[in-house]
Amino acid sequence: MWSPSAQRTEGSRMRAFQRWVAEHRGVQTTDYRSLHEWSVTDLAGFWGAVWEYFEVLASVQPQFGRPGAVLADESMPGATWFPGTRLNYAQNMLRHAAERPDDVAIIGEHETLAATTLTWGELEGQVAALAAQLRRLGVRPGDRVAAVLPHIPQTVVALLATASVGAVWSVVNTDYGVQGVADRFAQIEPKVLFTVDGYEFGGKIRDMTASIGHLRQVLPTVEHVIVADQFPAGSCGPLPDDVLRFSEIVTRTAEPDYEQVDFSHPLWVLYSSGTTGKPKGIVHSHGGVLVEVLKANGLHYDLGPDHRAYFAVSTTWVVWNMVVDTMIVGTSIVTYDGSPTHDGPARHFELISRHQATFFGTGAAVLTMIEKSGVVPNTRYDLSRLKAMMVTGSPLPDSTWDWIYRAVGQDLRVGSDSGGTDVATAFIGSNPLDPAYRGELMGACLGVAAESWDPEGNRVFNQVGEFVVTAPMPSMPIKFWNDPDGARYHSSYFEDFPGVWRHGDWVTELDGGQFIIHGRSDSTINRGGIRMGSADITQAVDRVDGVAASMVIGAELSGGDYYMPLFVVPTPGQALDQAMKEAITTAIRTQVSPRYVPDEIIEAPAVPKTRTGKLMEVPIKKLFQGAGPDTLNRGTAEDPTVLDWYAAQAEGFRKGR
Secondary structure, X not given: OEOOOHHHHHOOHHHHHHHHHHHHHOOOOOOHHHHHHHHHHOHHHHHHHHHHHOOOOEEEOOOOOOOOOOEEEOOOOOOEXXXXXXXXXXXXXXXXXHHOOOOEEEEEEXXXXXXXXXXXXXXXXXXXXXXXXXHHOOOOXXXXXXXXXXXXXXXXXXXXXXHHHOOEEEEEOOOOOHHHHHHHHHHHOOOEEEEEOEEEEOOEEEEOOOHHHHHHHHOOOOOEEEEEOOOOOOOOOOOOOOOEEHHHHOOOOOOOOOOOEEOOOEEEEEXXXXXXXXXXXXXXXXXXXXXXXXXXXXXHOOOOOOOEXXXXXXXXXXXXXHHHHHHHHOOEEEEEOOOOOOOOOOHHHHHHHHOOOOEEEEEHHHHHHHHHOOOOHHHXXXXXXXXXXXXXXXXXXXXXXXXXXXXXXXXXXXXXXXXXXXXXXXXXXXXXXXXXOOOOEOEEOOOOOEEEXXXXXXXXOOOEEEEEEOOOOOOOOOEEOOXXXXXXXXXXXXXXXXXXXXXXXEEEEOOOOOEEEXXXXXXXXXXXXXXXXXXXXXXHHHOOOOEEEEEEOOEEOHHXXXXXXXXXXXXXXXXXXXXXXXXXXHHHHHHOOHHHOOOEEEEOOOOOEEOOOOEOHHHHHHHHOOOOHXXXXXXXXXXHHHHHHHHHHXXXXXXXX
C-alpha cells in the first residue's frame, strides 16, 4: 500500500537512533529487523540506549555500566527496571516549556464553543498552580485523584498536576453513569474528584452539575471536588458552594514542583473492559510509561516538535493516555469533546485540516464508519500536512485500507497497531523504515519479544497461534489494584505459559516479521477443531452491500453441540432479506471457508460494544452457553439496551433447544 521514500527513511528519527546506537554502542544494524533483533536480545542495552538518547530527566540517574543498572530482574511477572532511579513523568512531559514557552502545546476544540489554546509556558503554569492546590488539599504521593472529564485541555492539565505531586491518576469519560464510575473509582478510594460543569455533544449542552452529588454518594472517600468550568453562568445548573473552580485555581502563580519518585511508583490506574464483572484496576508506573512512550513516539511514530497530533478518542480509552504521551517529544495536540459526526461524518478530518495535523490516531471502527458514509475527505479538505495514521482497537478491514489510500492520501504511513490497556502502548505496529501492506501489521515494536505460539508452546509461523511476549517490557503493569498477592495479575497473563505473557489474541506471524491479527482468542470460532478469528469472518461479511456491521460467536453447548450464529446490522433503509443472506454466505464461503458459514443469520439492531468501541463477543457468547443476564456489566456498554436485546435472543434460543 505504501513504501517510504529514501529521503523520508533517512530523515526519520528511527534512522537517527540507529546511527546513534552504532556510534555510542558499537551496534551495527542495517534495517528494522536487525534493530528489533538487537532490542529484544539485549534488553538492558536497548532500554539504556533509549534512556540516554532521549536524555531522561531524573534526580537519580542509573549507573550505566554496572550490572543490573537497567534490568535487575528479568522475571515475568516481577521484572525490576532501573533500580534506584528517581524521576517524574510530568517533569519530563513539560521539559519543552523551558525551550519553547511561546509555542502552542494544546488546542482545545468543541462543537460550537470557541477553541482555546495553551502554549507550553501556559501549560506549565497551569500544571504548577493546580499541583500547588492539590498539595494544599492534602494530596500526597500515592493518594488517588479521580476524574470524570471529557477530552479537553483541562483533563491534560489535571493529569500532569496529579503526576507532579506523585499522586495516582484515574479518569473516565463523562458518558459513564454513576454506577459505572463507582465500579471503577470506589476500588481506588480517591481523595479528590475532578469533573466538569458540562460539555457539548450532538448539538446539545450536556449538564453535569446534577451528577456531582450522586458521585459523592458513591465515592465516600472524596474530600474535595474540582470542577472544570467551561460554560458561561446560566448555561448549566448551579455548582455546589463547596466545590473548587478549575478556572480560578489555574490563574494563580506557582513554581513548578515535581515530586521525585521511584521508577516503579504508580502513575495511573486504567481498567479492563469489565464485560463479565467489575473492571480490574491496571496500574502503570512513572518510569515504565516514560521510557515506553519515548520509544513509541520518538521512534515508531516519528514525532517531534515539528508535529501536531489529533486523536479521535474518549478519556476512558487508553489511547487518550497515548494522546498526552505524544507531548513527551514536544508534539502539540488537538483535543475534541464533541460528536464524531457533528456537521457530518467527516468531522475528524475537518479538524485535521483546520489545524494542519501531521498525525492522526483513531479506532478502525471510526474510519469504517466514515468510509461507509461515502465521504471522500481529501476532496473536501487540505490534508497535505497529514503524514501518518495510527489505527487500533480492532483489525482494519481491507476495504478501509483501500479507502484510506484513495480518499485520505496516497503518501500516508498507515500503521495498524495492536496493544492494549494492559501495557498502555502497542505490542505490534508500524515503523518509519518498512512498507505497509494491506491487512498486515509491520512487525513487533522495538523492545517487544512478540511471537505466535501453538498450544504446546512452540513458536509457529504462517499459521494462526496465540500471541505471546517472551521477555519483560517496562510498561507492563506493576500490579492490579487490590490484588495483594498478585494472583489475579498472574492468572490474567501467565497461567497458560508460565513466565510468558499470553495476551489473548490470535495472530499469524509471517516469515518477514509482519503479523496479522485475527481477534481475541477467547472469542475464537472453533468449527470441528479448526480455529478461526471472529474478525476474519466479520470482515468478509461487512464488505457485503447493505451490511453496516456484524458479529459472530461460537458457543460451546452441553452434549458437545456447537452453535454459531451471525448477527447482522443492515444499513439504514435495508433489511436482511434472503438475497442479502445468500450474498453473506457466498462471501464467507469464498473469502474465508465454507467451514465457517454460520448456523443462522440474524438481523440485529446493533452490535454490542463497550464504551471504547470493542465488540462484547465473550459476554454474549456466555449468554448463549447458559449464563444469566445478571452476568452482563451494563455499565461498560455503549448502549445497555442492545445487551437486553441479545439477552432476550439467548433466552429464546435456550428455551427452543
